Amino acid sequence: MQADKFVIPADMAPVKRHEKDTDVLRAQAGLYAFLGRCLEAEVDAALLSTLRGPLCKPLEELGVDLGDDVRSGDPLAVLADLGEEFAALFVVPGAVLPYRSAYETGRLFQPQADLATAAYRDAGFEFRNTLSGEFSDHAAVMLAFVGRLLERQVEAAETGDAEAATGWQRRREHFLQHQMGGWIIGWSRRARTCARHPFYRAILGLTEQVVWADICDIVDEKALQRLVKANRRPLMRQKTDHEFRKASGL
Template sequence: MRTTSAAILAENAGRRGRTYWLLARGFAEAPSRAFFGELIASLGPVNTAEALGGETANLADAVQAALGEDVASDELAIEFTRLFGGISESYGSVPPFESVVRTGHWGGDCVLAVTSSYADADIVPPLPEASPVDHLAAELRFLAIACQREAEAWEEGNIRSAMDCVAREREFLDQHVLCWVPKYCQSTERVAATPFYKALLTLTPRACLLDREDIDAIQESVPAFSTDV
């Protein structure tokens, strides 16, 4: 397959990292008008013909609707707590923690494996307040930081470092994120009552799956430690 230029790879890695960071904010921050304003600015013009264009447009429409309603922020703050606060399954959903979704309880080998992944990458993702290391937002932020490091490596012409980042991203998606996030988002979307959180919970797993496909394409298009990119 024809190699892809380092400039394009850097741009793509930066875009992927920004997407992960943006999604993480939705699971980490109670909604506010300031947050929604920043979200709209980050989303920019949406092309529904592109991959995830429809899902992104739904999220943007929900944000615009919330900005136009005076009570929307309060209602969404309640919804945020109900869905992600781990109050009870009967009230909302299980908390967005990998170990809880995969094993039914927090902690154990799952948390140790996540912690080890962070340490091996020398990445300490910011955690939502009073939240554990396997919180969904923390795992998305880990990927965001890894993508940013990948982008910087491409910009510096350090192909080995960039491809190491790509391999790390792939491993974390395969061993962690894709093992629980699609299941969690699907079940939580069913109990979500607001268009914003329904859109967020629909977009997030699809973005992760698309990124996994992008990683395959990167590894196919860049010969091992080639000097021709």
């Protein structure tokens, strides 16, 4: 996987369904941006305020439970608690690392990161880490990128540039299928299983559902089956050979 090999295939299958309603697209963009922000970095006072303010009711209506403390607890305490949870879940050794490279190869910063960077660049974005240890193939950055692509699509549609809008849609769908589809669902599920705080359980659950719904919308049945398998990554237990152990096997 070479970074400079990333191109949107010209013969990519035409989009299945053209979403004409820019309000829907804009809402999708907002949803991806929201998920990306929640998973990209620790919750800060601004985000907490948003969660308690404009997003409170919509999240409730959606049945998303972020936890009592997020809704009404002492802000400093809840921010500290969520920061600790963020570190344990995504940062500290032993975490469910939110990187495609780690998920697919067991190593940090592998060519998967180059592919993500190339896709961002190709769309006019540059990845820059804020804190050390952040890579371009971070799940949250990918979610945010999809949100940005949706924004561009809306902008193009609103200016009447249907061709450009279709281009942005293709780009988004390709990214969702090829750079996110094979891992982000399984990763979200694993992270959700390990999450202690209801906020991260909820956000990760939402991520899984939102991304999967969009992928189901854009790929055919055969491709969907491949993605299901890729995400599942079933555990493989080795048979223990007691004789081998007994022989000390130096």
